[in-house]
Amino acid sequence: MTRLLLGPGPSMVSPRALASMSQPLLGYLDPQLFEILKKVQQGLRQLFQTQNEVTLALPGTGMSGMECALGNLIEPGDPVLIGAIGFFGERMVEIARRYGADVHVARAEWGKPLQPEQIQAALDQKDRWKLVACVHAETSTGVVQPISEIAHLAKSCGALFVMDAVTSLGGLPVKVDEWGVDVCYSATQKCVGAPPGLAPITLSESAWQAIANRSHPNRSWYLDIRLLWDYWNEKRIYHHTTPVSLFYALQEALKMIEEEGIEQRFERHRQVASKFYQGASALGLSFCVEPEHRAPTLTSLHIPEGVEDAPFRSRLLNEFGIEIGGGLGDWKGKVWRIGLMGHSCQTDHVKKLLQAMETILHGNH
Amino acid sequence: MTRLLLGPGPSMVSPRALASMSQPLLGYLDPQLFEILKKVQQGLRQLFQTQNEVTLALPGTGMSGMECALGNLIEPGDPVLIGAIGFFGERMVEIARRYGADVHVARAEWGKPLQPEQIQAALDQKDRWKLVACVHAETSTGVVQPISEIAHLAKSCGALFVMDAVTSLGGLPVKVDEWGVDVCYSATQKCVGAPPGLAPITLSESAWQAIANRSHPNRSWYLDIRLLWDYWNEKRIYHHTTPVSLFYALQEALKMIEEEGIEQRFERHRQVASKFYQGASALGLSFCVEPEHRAPTLTSLHIPEGVEDAPFRSRLLNEFGIEIGGGLGDWKGKVWRIGLMGHSCQTDHVKKLLQAMETILHGNH
Numbered sequence: 001m002t003r004l005l006l007g008p009g010p011s012m013v014s015p016r017a018l019a020s021m022s023q024p025l026l027g028y029l030d031p032q033l034f035e036i037l038k039k040v041q042q043g044l045r046q047l048f049q050t051q052n053e054v055t056l057a058l059p060g061t062g063m064s065g066m067e068c069a070l071g072n073l074i075e076p077g078d079p080v081l082i083g084a085i086g087f088f089g090e091r092m093v094e095i096a097r098r099y100g101a102d103v104h105v106a107r108a109e110w111g112k113p114l115q116p117e118q119i120q121a122a123l124d125q126k127d128r129w130k131l132v133a134c135v136h137a138e139t140s141t142g143v144v145q146p147i148s149e150i151a152h153l154a155k156s157c158g159a160l161f162v163m164d165a166v167t168s169l170g171g172l173p174v175k176v177d178e179w180g181v182d183v184c185y186s187a188t189q190k191c192v193g194a195p196p197g198l199a200p201i202t203l204s205e206s207a208w209q210a211i212a213n214r215s216h217p218n219r220s221w222y223l224d225i226r227l228l229w230d231y232w233n234e235k236r237i238y239h240h241t242t243p244v245s246l247f248y249a250l251q252e253a254l255k256m257i258e259e260e261g262i263e264q265r266f267e268r269h270r271q272v273a274s275k276f277y278q279g280a281s282a283l284g285l286s287f288c289v290e291p292e293h294r295a296p297t298l299t300s301l302h303i304p305e306g307v308e309d310a311p312f313r314s315r316l317l318n319e320f321g322i323e324i325g326g327g328l329g330d331w332k333g334k335v336w337r338i339g340l341m342g343h344s345c346q347t348d349h350v351k352k353l354l355q356a357m358e359t360i361l362h363g364n365h
Numbered sequence: 366m367t368r369l370l371l372g373p374g375p376s377m378v379s380p381r382a383l384a385s386m387s388q389p390l391l392g393y394l395d396p397q398l399f400e401i402l403k404k405v406q407q408g409l410r411q412l413f414q415t416q417n418e419v420t421l422a423l424p425g426t427g428m429s430g431m432e433c434a435l436g437n438l439i440e441p442g443d444p445v446l447i448g449a450i451g452f453f454g455e456r457m458v459e460i461a462r463r464y465g466a467d468v469h470v471a472r473a474e475w476g477k478p479l480q481p482e483q484i485q486a487a488l489d490q491k492d493r494w495k496l497v498a499c500v501h502a503e504t505s506t507g508v509v510q511p512i513s514e515i516a517h518l519a520k521s522c523g524a525l526f527v528m529d530a531v532t533s534l535g536g537l538p539v540k541v542d543e544w545g546v547d548v549c550y551s552a553t554q555k556c557v558g559a560p561p562g563l564a565p566i567t568l569s570e571s572a573w574q575a576i577a578n579r580s581h582p583n584r585s586w587y588l589d590i591r592l593l594w595d596y597w598n599e600k601r602i603y604h605h606t607t608p609v610s611l612f613y614a615l616q617e618a619l620k621m622i623e624e625e626g627i628e629q630r631f632e633r634h635r636q637v638a639s640k641f642y643q644g645a646s647a648l649g650l651s652f653c654v655e656p657e658h659r660a661p662t663l664t665s666l667h668i669p670e671g672v673e674d675a676p677f678r679s680r681l682l683n684e685f686g687i688e689i690g691g692g693l694g695d696w697k698g699k700v701w702r703i704g705l706m707g708h709s710c711q712t713d714h715v716k717k718l719l720q721a722m723e724t725i726l727h728g729n730h
Contacts, residue, residue, distance in 0.1 A: 002389045003389060003390070003391060003392065003395065005390060005392055007392055009606055010390050010392060010393070010606055010609065011390075012389065012390060013389070013390055015387075018386070018387045018388070018389065018610075019387050021383070021386035021387060021610060022380075022383045022384050022386060022387050023383070024367045024368060024377065024378070024383065025368070025370060025375050025376075025377060025378055025554075025560060025561075026368055027368065027370055027372055027375060027688045028375070028561075029688075030368065030682070030688065059425055059426050059429075059562065060424055060425045060429065060587060060605075061424050061605040061606050061608065062605070062606065063586075063587055063604070063605045063606075064424075064425065064587050064605075067585065067586055067587045071585075091586075094586060095586045098582060098583075098584050098585070098586055099584065187606065189390075189606055195390060195608065195609065195610040196390075196393075196606040196607065196608045196609065196610075197424065197562055197608030197610070197611060217463060218463075219463050219464065219584050219585070220432065220436075220463070220584070220585050220587075220588075221428075221432055221456075221459060221460045221463055222425060222428055222429050222432045222585075222588070223585075223587070238693070239428070240425075240426040240427070240428045240429075241374055241375055241426050241427065241428075241552065241554055241561040242561065243426065243560065243561045243562030243611070244375065244560065244561065245383075245386055245560040245561075245562070245610070245611070245614070246562060246608070246610070246611070249610070317395070323392045323394075323395065328603070
């Protein structure tokens with residue numbers, strides 16, 4: 001049975017993008033592959049809404065994007081402020097610590113965004129900041145963090161601004177240049193509509209300069225953005241063997257985004273989410289996030305009293321072939337996470353999910 | 366035109382393994398995916414010839430395997446001996462340095478293996494060694510390094526032994542347990558017969574203990590083997606989103622290896638290489654490596670005097686659809702590298718390559 005993937009990711013992939021991976025491989029120095037990589041860069045620049053030259057996809061999952069973004073900027077001792085609104089913000093904290101940063105954290109309660117005042121108050125405690133980082137759409141809660149004001153505060157004190165767009169890119173507007181994001185990374189398997197395994201990333205000129213001015217090389221060799229870029233740019237210097245099959249699928253997914261139109265795509269995500277909100281409310285389910293802070297791409301619901309998490313999700317998977325996500329961290333066992341992203345984001349899928357949930361919750365066949 | 370990939374990798378992938386990637390995705394916590402991962406582990410243990418429990422495939426290319434192997438073992442200041450016989454040995458040196466090791470290098474001239482006496486002499490210069498590492502089949506030269514004696518010397522002085530099996534695993538015997546290899550990693554896109562993007566890796570109990578006893582966490586979070594293993598073991602703790610499409614292909618490729626029989630597979634690699642040696646000699650081409658040190662999987666040839674590297678390989682690619690590799694590092698512009706690995710390793714491919722080379726070199730149509 002084909003799974004209806006309505007969890008926090010991976011989302012489903014269109015038959016077109018899936019079929020593209022059956023094409024024979026190309027070598028990593030093949031001019032035909034370079035054409036594909038160029039198209040991928042163009043498509044990613046449109047999604048990120050950026051003119052950044054350094055725009056590429058890393059040979060790893062979204063988490064490699066997080067480590068690449070932080071690890072290339074951080075040198076030991078660098079003061080770093082993480083705005084954490086959930087599980088993935090805390091991952092940023094962990095990675096920044098491993099890279100030797102002097103890590104400070106501004107936290108919001110799970111289910112709520114950070115207020116710019118909190119960021120300003122944290123920034124006021126030090127004279128110099130290397131970077132400020134936060135997650136745009138928190139996959140653990142489904143909160144959208146308003147970005148432009150925070151990015152502005154970071155820039156005002158000379159810090160670089162890093163943003164995680166894993167659960168937003170391709171599903172809601174990500175305006176890298178307009179908001180002043182210096183490094184933005186994402187993943188392919190959520191709203192972009194491709195399989196997992198690649199991490200789109202884009203770097204501003206300021207971020208690039210900061211990396212060029214490092215005193216020590218990046219600790220990670222695999223995720224050293226300068227080495228990676230020397231393959232992506234006209235030098236084409238070997239660094240790793242390009243996971244070409246995944247790039248076939250990413251190219252196809254980006255083509256489908258262009259065909260759909262990016263604004264239409266955002267509108268689809270809003271409308272399908274809205275249908276789900278209505279249906280979930282009608283089932284008596286309650287939301288973890290206030291409407292004005294909700295990401296259309298991912299919705300957290302409180303697990304109703306008396307309902308057990310694991311058996312419910314097992315029935316959903318085994319009897320209906322539908323995957324939704326459980327809670328992460330403190331929310332484990334307390335919430336369900338429903339993703340309506342990319343190719344998974346369809347009205348028909350919402351109907352199937354609501355019917356299945358109703359059947360299990362209320363026994364209505 | 367479908368490429369005949371006869372370079373240092375990626376190799377071609379069978380239609381069966383390619384087709385498997387068109388299957389719809391599974392979530393990273395889906396019991397059906399866990400079945401696939403278990404089969405992949407079983408298949409990899411057979412290929413690695415090991416009983417190691419900690420056997421998995423990393424969500425990155427072969428180079429992520431190198432960084433994972435070294436980075437998880439090395440703590441700052443650890444004395445490390447790299448036996449370098451080519452470009453990839455030097456990469457080990459670079460990565461070990463970035464992870465803060467006290468790096469010592471025993472080098473062999475490119476095209477030759479290291480002698481055990483060189484390793485012993487290097488080992489004699491210090492009382493304690495954290496690890497000794499070397500490449501089994503050097504992709505830059507096509508030299509096979511005899512391993513068991515070196516591994517024994519390393520163990521004798523209490524060091525762990527790390528081996529790169531990127532260009533050997535699935536093409537020539539890799540005997541992790543018999544030789545006493547503590548950490549062995551590879552890639553999927555050469556002799557294993559799957560697309561690039563995953564790095565098989567296996568760790569001995571001793572390696573695992575050394576990692577458990579670290580004073581500081583691994584610098585890399587993405588390649589922290591303990592976090593990775595907590596997803597692969599029965600805990601199934603989320604770390605990254607499994608690149609499931611690549612695992613479909615890896616499972617299929619491993620199944621094909623089992624169907625073929627591993628000894629028959631090694632024999633095929635020897636026989637096809639032997640046919641190529643004969644044909645290349647008949648064309649007047651000369652080899653960079655003595656017969657007794659040659660990997661059947663990868664052959665380096667001196668570029669004949671008067672022949673230009675880039676135009677030759679361009680004609681091969683554009684007129685005949687055949688990819689071979691150029692030289693790396695000091696051998697750039699001086700050698701060609703021909704890979705006969707996995708699904709690319711077929712007598713028919715050798716014939717096509719030799720005919721094309723003859724046509725370009727001697728104008729015989």
